Amino acid sequence: MKNANFTDEMTQNYMRFCYICDDASKCTTEEQCRACWASMTLEEEHETCETTKYMKLQYA
Numbered sequence: 001m002k003n004a005n006f007t008d009e010m011t012q013n014y015m016r017f018c019y020i021c022d023d024a025s026k027c028t029t030e031e032q033c034r035a036c037w038a039s040m041t042l043e044e045e046h047e048t049c050e051t052t053k054y055m056k057l058q059y060a
Contacts, residue, residue, distance in 0.1 A: 013037050 017040050018024040018033070027033045 013033070017037050018027070021036075021040075023036075027036055
């Protein structure tokens, strides 16, 4: 069961991050991919916070 969850997570991350990444070919190991995904997740969270902030300023 753990293997299936791991595979699902990897597939989701590939589709979410690597598919749209221009530098995806530079990640040659799983460790590089995971580091890249972590940085992209932080960027997404920051963007979400910025978007939320501006939406509240505009509509609240």
